[in-house]
Amino acid sequence: MSEPAPNPYAAPGEADPPKARGTTLVESRMLRFVFFGLLYLAQGIPWGFLAGGYRVFLIDRGLSNEALGAVMQVAYLPWSFKVFFGPLLDRYRGGRFGRRRPFIVLAEILMGVPLLALAAVDPARLGLVNVLLFLHNTFAALQDVAVDGLAVDILPEHETGRANSIMWAGKVVGVMIGGAGAVLAKHVGWQATFVAMTLPVWLIMLVPLLVRERPRGEDTRLAQEGKRLNVPELVRTLRFWPALSGFLLGFVMPAGFALVGTFTTRLYRKDLALSEEALYLLTVIDTPAGVVGALVGGALADRMGTRKTMAMSMTLIGVVMATFASLSDLWPRYALLVVYGATLQIAICSYSASALKFFMRLSNPALGATQFTAYMAMTNLCYSFTARYGGWMADTFGYQRAFFIASVVQVVVIPLLLLCDPRKAEAHFRAEENVAAAPQM
Known part of the structure; x- marks a missing residue:
């Protein structure tokens, strides 16, 4: 095994705790949690608009499930561009403003510009609306890469479970x-x-x-001494099977619940005739359920290990969707939709929080944003791919069978988790003392 490359941007480890009242991210644990929670909140707003308000907008214009899925496929596609943004951002060593903050601020400025442009566009011009949303999501993906890269840079391993919970709860x-x-x-x-x-x-x-990433003098020093993307390290990473198989897992693990996302909204709006207020109330109820799921998932990942938590969460997702499919005669009852949505959200957010930690542990710290965001890009590519085919599935087989198929897909991919052992990745990429401090699976 070759010597793991050090990460000069990392925050102090567990054995070297941060200052209690630090004013930068590397100095203050609480500041890190608040910072990442708020930035993931910013990411969740446009995502929620796409998943909720924009879908209703399209459904009310008569789009079928497959047509709706095709539009959403294009809207989600920019999030897969993260695989290119990661290496680009990792070429930058940093400056007075930090290594990741310039990209975060730039991306958030640019995220807002297409949204403001949409305010001047006739909503009936779907082509132009789609182009502007495509641009907005491209910049949102850039912000996501910069935030995730900063998390990989500065979060000590013992904080990742709690931090991932807070990040996903914010989203x-x-x-x-x-x-x-x-x-x-x-x-x-x-x-x-x-x-x-x-x-x-x-x-x-x-x-x-x-909020600064680190003290001013340290930012200046790392701008001169910090490392750019390490190509030999990238090659070493891609030749390591557990890290390479992580790309497959990133694409297939969310496939089951991703398939039902688009057509569920149309089922509720078109077939069950729910009003905008009734649809939004489901979202409001799902929110605390999702926060609980994210916090529980992060805690379980710290205690039981990421793979076990992901497998349990994915099993629960499959069971919930299959149960809902079997109760199709009761779908017009709003109480069932509330229970189904909240339970599914708990399971999905538990999976998502533990998956964030899983992919962070598979990632080589020497590659910064590149590897982790490539995993996330595969997940987003799954959302884009399944949006269209989930809609086609609902139009072709009907809603009930589509839910059953999605539940099976969600469960049958669980054994693929055996391909990736985060402990082996940490042993391969990190120093031995860091591996010893990691929770056991």
Whole structure:
């Protein structure tokens, strides 16, 4: 085994605790948690708008499940561009403003511009609306890469479970805010709604503007001494089977619940005739359930190990979807939709929080954002791919069979987790003392 490359950007480890009242991210644990939680909140707002308000907008214009899925496929596609953004950002060693903050701030500025442009566009011009949302999601993906790269840079291993829980909980809250788009548009119009989606993203931008990654002198030193993307290290990583198989897992693990995402909204809106308010109430109820799921998933990942937590969560997801499919006669009952949505959200967010830690542990710290964000890009590519085929499945086989098929898909991929052991990745990429401190599977 070759010598693991050190990560000069890392925060102090468990044996060297940070200062209690530090004013930078590497000095303050609490500041790290708040910082990443708020930035994931900013990511969740546009994602929630796409998953909620924009889908309702398209459904009300008569799109079929497959057509709706095709539109969502294009909207989600920019998130797979993260596989290219990671190496680009890792070429930058940093400066007075830090290594990741310039990209975070730039991306958040650019995220807001297409949303404001949408306020001046006729919503009936779907082609132009799709182009602007495509641009918005491209910049949102860039922000995501910069935030994840910063997390990989500075989070000590013993903090990743709790931090991932907080990050995913923040995204869930952001999704709830973004999901209000359809209700807001019903009262103030779509143009004003796009402006309202922009404001919180730009307000949260103040956080990376005001909070430094590390003390000023250290930022300057790392700008001169820090490492760019290490190509030999990248080759070494890609030749390591557990790390390489992580790309397959990133693509297939969310496939089951991703298949049902798009057509579930159309089922509720078109077939069950739910109002904008009734749809949004489901999102509001799902939010605390998702926060609980993320926190529980992170805690279980720390205690039991990431693979066991992911397998348990994925099994629960499959059982919940299969149970819902078997109760199709009761779908018009709103109480069933509440219970189904909340339970599914707990399971999905538990999976997501533990998966974040899983992929962070598979990643080589010497590659910064490159490897981890490539894993996340594969997950986002899964969402884009399944959006269309989930819609086709619902149109072809009907909703009940589509839910059953998705539940089976979700469960049958679980054994693939055996391909990747995070302990082996840490032994391969990190120093032995760091491996000894890692929780056992």
